[in-house]
Amino acid sequence: MSVLVVAQGSHSVLVGSKRFMKENDIAILEEVNPIAREFEDMAETVVLIAIDGRLVGLLSIADALKSDANEVVEALSDMGLHTVMLTGDNERTAKAIADEAGIQDFYANVLPAMKAAKVKELQASGQVVAMVGDGINDSPALVQADVGVAIGTGTDIAIESADVVLIKDNLMDVVVAIDLSRTTVRRIHLNFLWALVYNLIGIPIAAGALIPCGVHLQPWMAAAAMSMSSVSVVMSSLLLKCYKKRDLSERNLAYGVKGQLQRLRAPKGYSPLTLAEDIV
Helix, strand or coil, X not given: CCCEEEEECCEEEEEECHHHHHHCCCCCCCCHHXXXXXXXXXXXXXXXXXXXXXXXXXXXXCCCCCCCHHXXXXXXXXXXXXXXXXXXXXXXXXXXXXXXXXXXXXXXXXXXXXXXXXXXXXXXXXXXXEEEECCHHHHHHHHHCCEEEEECCCCHHHHHHCCEEECCCCCHHHHHHHHHHHHHHHHHHHHHHHHHHHHHHHHHHHCCCCHHHCCCCCHHHHHHHHHHHHXXXXXXXXXXXXXXXXXXXHCCCCCCCCHHHHHXXXXXXXXXXXXXXXXX
């Protein structure tokens, strides 16, 4: 959690988390803990205020969960992807947010400098990690991730650090981006297969394999066949322009066993890592 130290006149004012108060030798009264836990159970972050070394009050801060967060997490799960949440909030607040969003695994008390380290840790375990972020603190993790995805309404440095930039502030576009990438990879595979079969048939004929049968391939026929091969591949690729955003309610976004992206890049599994800042 970010903290603020303000000196005004002869008074010293500290605003920050419990950990920050303890680091500055501020005593936290026992009656404060039940109040703080009550706010944390409601997915709110507690900020303590101390003046001249004495705790005088607390504030609770909360961001509204994005309306489509739960649907997006479920859709990612249906696609065979595992979602993890990173947040700088404490354990109780993080759990409340994760439960509301439908996320099973989360890491709390993660400082900005630790986000990239956590991504690296997941990669070291054999995971391919997609990082979604929109803040300045997310930039190192976006660079470290195998695929960095930035929200278009986020900070400039996050956008510059990411591999993919989503134009709108819409979490559903994360699902759409993965779905579109898989559709594109499937189209590439189809084009390779078509070109291979076409050439396996065409090259022997061009070499005269059918001459004993009385079939002679004229030069203009070979040129036309070669042109048709290129045109067919281009036309097949242009069919991607017909792509339409799928309805999450259909629950049909998965392609095979964990999809094309996993087979190409992550034989041990694909683990997208979604930050709390992008869900709330």
